[in-house]
Structures are given as structure tokens and as C-alpha cells.
Amino acid sequence: MNIIIFIVLMTVTCWLRLCLYHFKFAGSFSLSKRNKIKKMLISEVNALGFEEFIKIFGNVVEMCPLVAAAVWSNLPFQDLESLQNSIETFVDQLPLAGKAGILRCHPDLAGRLAAADQLTDESKLEQKAAGLDDLTPSEKFQMDSLNTRYKDKFGFPFVICARENKKDAILKGLAQRLNNDKDQEIHTGVAEVKKICWLRLTSIVSTKSSL
Amino acid sequence: MNIIIFIVLMTVTCWLRLCLYHFKFAGSFSLSKRNKIKKMLISEVNALGFEEFIKIFGNVVEMCPLVAAAVWSNLPFQDLESLQNSIETFVDQLPLAGKAGILRCHPDLAGRLAAADQLTDESKLEQKAAGLDDLTPSEKFQMDSLNTRYKDKFGFPFVICARENKKDAILKGLAQRLNNDKDQEIHTGVAEVKKICWLRLTSIVSTKSSL
Numbered sequence: 001m002n003i004i005i006f007i008v009l010m011t012v013t014c015w016l017r018l019c020l021y022h023f024k025f026a027g028s029f030s031l032s033k034r035n036k037i038k039k040m041l042i043s044e045v046n047a048l049g050f051e052e053f054i055k056i057f058g059n060v061v062e063m064c065p066l067v068a069a070a071v072w073s074n075l076p077f078q079d080l081e082s083l084q085n086s087i088e089t090f091v092d093q094l095p096l097a098g099k100a101g102i103l104r105c106h107p108d109l110a111g112r113l114a115a116a117d118q119l120t121d122e123s124k125l126e127q128k129a130a131g132l133d134d135l136t137p138s139e140k141f142q143m144d145s146l147n148t149r150y151k152d153k154f155g156f157p158f159v160i161c162a163r164e165n166k167k168d169a170i171l172k173g174l175a176q177r178l179n180n181d182k183d184q185e186i187h188t189g190v191a192e193v194k195k196i197c198w199l200r201l202t203s204i205v206s207t208k209s210s211l
Numbered sequence: 212m213n214i215i216i217f218i219v220l221m222t223v224t225c226w227l228r229l230c231l232y233h234f235k236f237a238g239s240f241s242l243s244k245r246n247k248i249k250k251m252l253i254s255e256v257n258a259l260g261f262e263e264f265i266k267i268f269g270n271v272v273e274m275c276p277l278v279a280a281a282v283w284s285n286l287p288f289q290d291l292e293s294l295q296n297s298i299e300t301f302v303d304q305l306p307l308a309g310k311a312g313i314l315r316c317h318p319d320l321a322g323r324l325a326a327a328d329q330l331t332d333e334s335k336l337e338q339k340a341a342g343l344d345d346l347t348p349s350e351k352f353q354m355d356s357l358n359t360r361y362k363d364k365f366g367f368p369f370v371i372c373a374r375e376n377k378k379d380a381i382l383k384g385l386a387q388r389l390n391n392d393k394d395q396e397i398h399t400g401v402a403e404v405k406k407i408c409w410l411r412l413t414s415i416v417s418t419k420s421s422l
Contacts, residue, residue: 050315050366064277070305070312073366094281095304101281104261155261155284 079210274316290421
């Protein structure tokens with residue numbers, strides 16, 4: 001009988017800890033829940049306090065909540081384009097090391113984080129949409145070795161807007177872009193970051209609303 | 212008997228999920244484990260790839276892994292001071308909105324996140340060291356209302372190096388700094404961010420090692 005009470009207590013403790021973990025970590029910079037609900041109007045965006053704004057837009061540039069935190073200063077926005085412009089201006093003003101830093105905050109495509117289910121919700125959805133969760137062993141091998149060569153050459157990971165490409169185009173792009181020089185690749189990578197950002201923004205806010 | 216099997220199964224599933232959560236989220240930008248192990252030499256820091264570097268130094272500026280990701284470009288560092296200088300230079304080069312953004316990535320002192328156990332490991336330790344986890348109801352009320360007034364006035368939270376202050380000094384500083392103007396407070400807040408960053412760095416890397 002004591003054993004049963006012990007097991008029940010263990011189960012209850014376990015569930016309580018699970019709930020704790022869930023509330024502690026889930027929902028931080030997560031779009032996945034947002035996708036299921038009505039898109040925001042720009043007037044609603046403009047009414048957000050900075051804490052809420054960072055929570056909602058903190059991952060439109062992957063793992064860089066600082067970007068959202070900075071552009072909150074430029075509220076109110078006329079429409080979604082002007083929020084995007086504000087983000088692009090902030091990114092463009094960064095020194096080259098800062099732009100490379102933004103790329104370094106991105107995960108490898110079909111890489112270690114994906115395998116360990118440690119991607120942000122946004123990256124997970126995007127990589128899945130491109131078919132990167134469904135590579136053949138030979139494609140996986142090719143992707144891994146190209147990613148490694150790319151990182152060794154440039155010191156940041158290959159970034160491409162996965163929602164606009166399928167796995168074949170991504171593999172081809174990766175092989176081609178390996179021939180660029182570093183400054184060129186920072187420029188190209190950042191242009192992709194801006195595309196990704198725009199698609200993430202449009203999944204949160206209606207593009208039709210303006211002040 | 213069936214009930215016992217069911218309960219045992221539930222417990223096992225629960226523990227498996229707990230392990231999953233732990234490996235998924237713990238360790239990202241976490242210093243707590245580092246504190247227990249030997250401090251790194253600067254030569255070891257200089258040997259880090261960017262992914263490992265961001266993992267270790269990603270939270271020396273609270274919730275801003277972009278800063279560590281950017282300064283990795285400046286490797287190798289002569290000593291810990293030169294890593295700190297590199298971070299300070301990056302922060303100083305940000306436009307005013309970016310500096311305010313860095314402050315906005317900080318949690319309130321003794322605020323909602325602390326109450327919900329959602330602070331980063333670093334903030335948790337620092338707030339505890341200042342005695343902020345042990346406020347009387349009257350001190351808590353005073354802290355909350357001052358924090359709210361501060362955020363309403365400036366649009367970012369009050370940031371102070373908690374490891375260098377005790378709760379009385381923090382409450383006094385908060386009340387005093389409420390009289391400053393916004394630009395002055397961005398400047399003062401960023402100076403505190405640099406102090407916090409230095410103390411976090413010294414908890415990871417030996418100050419005595421140089422190339």
C-alpha cells in the first residue's frame with residue numbers, strides 16, 4: 001500500500017514539474033500559438049507595451065529579441081511594411097560583425113538542433129515546409145558536409161529563406177554560395193534574414209491593416 | 212493491478228518528458244553549471260567555435276546572444292578585459308534605440324518573472340545575492356510601484372548591477388533615478404549592463420589568464 005502512495009506522489013510531483021517547465025519555457029518568442037489565432041491589426045501592435053511586443057516579435061529575427069526590443073522605440077507604425085522597414089534599418093545600421101552575429105544566431109539547416117528537436121517553433125515550421133525534415137540519407141550527408149564547409153569558410157551558418165525554397169534549391173544554393181567571398185555572403189545572408197522576418201511578421205499581423 | 216500498471220506507466224512517461232524538457236531547454240546560455248567548474252583560460256575561449264562561444268557567453272548581456280555572436284568576429288582576445296572591451300564597443304556603437312533595446316531585454320527586479328521562476332539563471336543568482344528574493348510585503352509593494360513608474364516614464368525597465376548593491380540601495384537608486392531624463396537613464400542603464408556583463412564574464416573566465 002505504501003508503494004502505491006509513493007508512486008502516486010511521484011506521479012503528482014512529476015506532473016507539477018512538467019507544468020512548471022511548460023510555463024517557464026513555452027511561449028517565449030513563440031509564433032506557433034499565434035498561427036492558430038486571428039492576425040493582429042497594426043493598431044493592436046501599436047498598443048503593445050514593450051514586454052508584450054518582445055514576447056510576440058522577439059523571434060522575427062531568429063534568436064535576436066534585441067531587434068524587436070530596439071524597434072519598439074519607433075512605435076507607432078503606419079502598417080506592417082513600416083515595422084519591417086524599422087527592423088531592416090536597425091539591422092543595416094549594425095557594423096559588419098553585428099550582421100555576421102545575426103547570421104550566427106541561426107541554426108544549421110537540417111542540422112544538430114533539428115535532430116535534437118531544439119529548433120525554435122518558427123525554424124521548425126520553415127524547415128519542415130522546405131522538406132528538410134525529410135531528407136534521404138544521401139541528401140542529409142550532402143547537407144551536413146556543405147554546412148560544415150560553409151561554416152568553416154565564413155564563420156557563420158548558411159542562412160536561406162526556407163519557406164521560399166525546397167530542399168533541392170537549398171542544396172544547390174548552398175553549393176553555389178560557397179564560392180562567394182565573406183562580405184558578399186554576409187550581405188546575401190542578411191537579405192535572406194529580412195525575407196524570413198517578413199514572412200514571420202505576416203504570420204502575426206494582417207498585411208491589410210494600416211493606421 | 213491494472214491501475215498500478217497504469218500509474219507506473221504514467222510515471223515513466225512523465226519522467227521521460229521531464230528529461231526531454233531538460234535537454235531541450237536547460238543549458239542554453241546558462242552559467243549556473245559553469246560556476247561549479249574550473250574557470251576557462253583565455254586561450255580556451257579563443258579556441259571556441261561560434262556555436263560554443265554563443266552557448267557560453269550568450270547571456271553575459273541579458274537575453275542578447277547577438278552581442279556574443281557579434282564579438283566572436285573579434286577573436287582572438289588578449290585577455291578577459293579585451294573581450295569585455297569588444298562587447299562594450301559593440302554596445303556603444305548601437306543607435307540609442309538599440310541601447311534602450313538592450314535595457315528592454317532585462318527583467319524587472321523582484322518582478323513578475325522572478326515570482327514565476329522565469330528568470331535566466333544569471334539574473335536569479337544576482338537578484339538573490341542582493342536580497343531581492345526576500346523582500347518584506349512593504350518593500351515588495353514599494354519595488355513594484357517604483358518599477359511601474361520607471362517603465363511608464365522611460366519605456367524600459369530599471370537596470371542596476373544587483374551583485375554590487377543590496378535591496379535598500381536598489382530601492383533608493385530606483386527612486387533617485389526616476390528623476391533623470393530618458394537619455395541620461397539610457398546612459399546610466401547601459402553602464403550598469405556593462406558592470407553586470409563584466410561580473411558574468413569573470414564567473415566564466417579567469418581574469419588572470421592572458422595570451
